[in-house]
Amino acid sequence: MSSAASETASADPRRAPIPWSVWLVLAFAVFIRAGAFNLRHDTLVSDPDGYRRLARNLLGEGVFGNDEKPTAYRPPLYPLLLVPCLAVEDQHLTFFAIRLLHVVLGVGTVGAVLWLGARWKLGRWSLLAALLVACDPILINQSLVVMTETLATCLAALSLVALTRFDERPSVARAAIVGCCLGLAALCRPTFLPWAGLVVVAEAWRLPAWSGKAKYGGAMLAALALTLAPWAVRNQLQLSRPIVTTTHGGYTLLLGNNESYYKFLKTSKRGEVWQSKALEEFDEEGGEGVLNILALNSELEADRSLYDWALGTIRQQPRTFLYASLVRLTRLWGLLPRQVEGAGRSNALRYATAAWYLAEFILAAAGLAVLRGQLLRSPWLWGALLALTFMAVHAVYWTDMRMRAPLVPFAALLAACGAAAIAGRFLRRKA
Secondary structure (H helix, E strand, O other): OOHHHHHHHHHOOOOOOOOHHHHHHHHHHHHHHHHHHHOOOOOOOOOOOOHHHHHHHHHHHOOOEEOOEEOOOOOOHHHHHHHHHHOOOOHHHHHHHHHHHHHHHHHHHHHHHHHHHHHOOOHHHHHHHHHHHHOOHHHHHHOOOOOOHHHHHHHHHHHHHHHHHHHHOOOHHHHHHHHHHHHHHHHHOOOHHHHHHHHHHHHHHHOOOHHHHHHHHHHHHHHHHHHHHHHHHHHHHHHOOOOOOOOOHHHHHHHHOOHHHHHHHHHOOOOOOOOHHHHOOEOOOOOEOHHHHHHHOOHHHHHHHHHHHHHHHHHHOHHHHHHHHHHHHHHHOOOOOOOOOOOOOOHHHHHHHHHHHHHHHHHHHHHHHHHHHHHHOOOHHHHHHHHHHHHHHHOOOOOOHHHHHHHHHHHHHHHHHHHHHHHHHHHHHHO
16 A cells, blocks of 8 residues: 555544554443343243233234234333344243444444544544443443333434444435434433434524425435334324324323422422322322323323323413422433442442443533533534433433433543543643
């Protein structure tokens, strides 16, 4: 190779050989995520949100639901990925397949963050961002249960990758990939849907010519719509409504906005945890509870009734709703995991988790201070919009720390940016 060709290859990160440090970080991510399954005896045993049950029913009955009754109570993508994991009869092989799926998704997220760090001009500090994602306590904990956080976080990172690639060199194909990634993310967790809408609008607004706005924005929107269409068509055929999200929204809105919870916020002492069982049998006035509403109504009617119940509480106590929204945001960005009765979570581990997030958030705050106006420009804009939409949604709906899992890649990139700035300032002072 000539010296000129060698210089060209080294100047273009897409042609340069992958450094050994990248392979080392990826190997470390495999070790951490795979090794985490040996930390708990109950790994993948419970099915708190019924995703494995949905996958098993789809495999056995051919219906996304309960026995022969279809449902749209949960988003479809994660159960669909579980189907091949459950295709084997041996339970040990099933658990191994789900573990492998979660490890692949987790390591894929780390790889995406490494790529983003390089493209977002973090240099070697992208390794720190990747390590923060690989070791993130929320992501590790949620990878051990049959829930959507591992997949949702991977799809968030891949969507940021697709957006970055499109901004580097716009094309119809890359615009369509963006729309497809956003659609898949929404099929995993409906909270992504407002972000998808904002991204399409923002991309179309940023493009200079009207022809580009129509061509690329149209391709992005069409791919998003086509990705969501099978779920909407299925729901129209089986539930008589073209639902693109789920019928779970009423319940999650009610969880965070009901008389019992509002009273708890006013009277509870520090460290107390509200129990949602208060809603199951009766409401605060002794009327019909959630279990009765779900049992006596169709899925769509029950969702509407729960929405009406929650909205009625909000209208009656708007000030408490605003206070509850602030509480939800503090829980979304909380440092200390709450003590769950019977979970066996030690206080030492909880406080270690809090210390981890405190250090990361301090670095992320430094990153925000350094970036400032750059947060309104690509590529940081897309992560900022993701964080803002998640905060807006979870200021209204029920939330806890695990709900911020899809924001972990962006937070890690911010923290790496902050660490780079702090290190640079320290070295300049030392010089």
